[in-house]
Amino acid sequence: MPNETVREADPAVADALDAERRRQNETLAMIASENHASEAVMEAQGSTLTNKYAEGYPGERYYAGCEHADEVEQLAIDRAKELWGADHVNVQPHSGSQANQSVYLAMLEPGDKILSLDLTHGGHLSHGHPANFTGQIYTVEQYEVDPDTGYVDFEGLAETAEEFEPDIIVSGYSAYPREVDFGRIQEVADAVDAYHLADIAHITGLVAAGVHESPVGVADFVTGSTHKTIRAGRGGIIMCDEEYADDIDNAVFPGAQGGPAMHCIAGKAVGFKEALSEEFEAYARQTVDNAAAMADRLQDHGLSLVSGGTDNHLILADLRPSHPDTTGKEVEEALASAGIIMNANTVPGETRSAFNPSGIRLGTPALTTRGFTESTCREVADLIMKVVDDPGDESVVADVAARVEELTDEYPLYD
Incomplete structure (x- = not known):
């Protein structure tokens, strides 16, 4: 039984952990930024490396006793280089947001200019939203997607960049269902002599598997999360050319963080090894195929999708055309x-x-990890639409819940 040792020490926490395990087993996770890590990744993250301080980098630590921490971190670095083809990799950021923070710290001064996608158009808080430190320390201007197509408005981006003269342009998004043309954004950055930061937090796994265009070798800096489509240990990553290596490493430590979370880096190392397998490539392709099948089925039901579909793992639906009186929060609940x-x-x-x-945002990474294919995802789309069409009907919700229970039994997750 899981959590036995925790139960001996703290029954209340053990109860919550057991309940969360049951919740994940018995529900369908469709938050686009979530996934299910393997038991091996979770075991690595719960290892004795949680006890070890290892400030610095492999071979250059500020504490003794780091020989095994060095080994684990170097494995994570080497595997990341192999996965993404990067010259330099830093696996110490605690999250994708802190990875972004470290790039800004390395390359910008307070008041410098960031050009990024508007949050309501699919951007992210750490790209310059006023509620985030980036919007408070730096000068931020934002570009948008074309309201008619749902795709990034590249002409508008280029015009805004020329007028604004940013120091850095951010690409890569948290709610953008189409493949990102990193090369075209690099052209805009080159034209205005700006750095280009590509945030692939959502699509790390898709890029690693070659089912999405890679910004590595195109953008100056590539950041990401390591626990979404890549299914590794929870945290962040930064990739760049060697010319920026020292600046980035110094910005992460000691600039933005103290000791790295070595247990999470162990989870990254294990997850990256899993991602180097042929099975992972098949998973990534299936994730994209599942999203496309689900998007088509939702549109068959009359739901309006931003950009008219998806190229990646997520679907963004606008309820207003078909369900003008229904809000996203009603559907979510x-x-x-x-x-x-x-x-x-x-x-x-x-x-x-x-x-x-x-709107509502749907993702297929966790369903695909569970073993779902196109046919199963089309059925899930049917179930979703039953609720979208009448979110207040308790009998409809109960019927859908009964079928969800059957599906989770048919595709078990954790023992």
């Missing part, structure tokens, strides 16, 4: 009651509050 876990999300041209927006 009703689906959660039925055992389908996704999130309400803003959409381009948002007319409601970010706390109760007009």
Whole structure:
């Protein structure tokens, strides 16, 4: 039984951990930024490396006793280089947001200019939102997607860049369902003599498997999360050319962080090894195929999708055309009651509050990890639409919940 030792020390926490394991087993995780790590990754993250301080980098630590920490971190670095083809890799950031923070710290001064995608158009808080430190320390201008197509407005981006003269342009997004043209954004950055930061937090696994264009070798800096589509230990990563290596490493430590979370780096090393397998490449391709199948089925039901579909792992739906009186939060809560876990999300041209927006965001990484294929995902789309069409009908929610229970039994997750 899991959590036996925790139960001896702290029954209350053990109860919560057991309940969370059951929740994940018994529900369908469709939050686009979530996935299910392997037992091996979770075991590595719960290892004795949680006890070890290892400030510095392999071979250059500030504490003794780091020989095994060095080995683990070097494995993570080497495997990341192999996965993404990067010259230099730093695996110490505690998250994708802290990876971004470290790039800004390395290359910008307070007041310097960031050009990034607007949050309601698919961007991220750490790209310059005023509620985030980036929006408070730096001068931020934002570009948008074309309201008619849902794709990045490259002409508008180029015009804004020429007028704004940014020091850094950020690409890579948290709610953008199309493949990112990193090369085209690099051309804009080159034209205005700006750095280019590509944040691939959501698509690290898709890029590693070659099912999405890679910004490595194109953008100056590539950051990401290591626990989303890549399914490794929780945390962040930075990749860059050797010319920026010292600046980036110094910005991560001692600039932005103290001791690295070595147990999480162990999880990254294990997850990266898993990602180097042929099975992982098949998983990544299936993730994209599942999202496409689900998107087509949702549109068959009359749901309006931003950009008209998806090229990656996520789907962004705008409820206003087909369900003008229904909010994303209503759908989120009703689906959660039925055992389908996704999130309400803003959409381009948002007319409601970010706390109760007009859209929903769906992702297929965790379903694919569970073993779902196109046919299963089409059925999940049918179940979702039953709730979207009538989120207040308790009998509909109950019927969907019953089928979700059957599906989770058919595709078990953790023992």
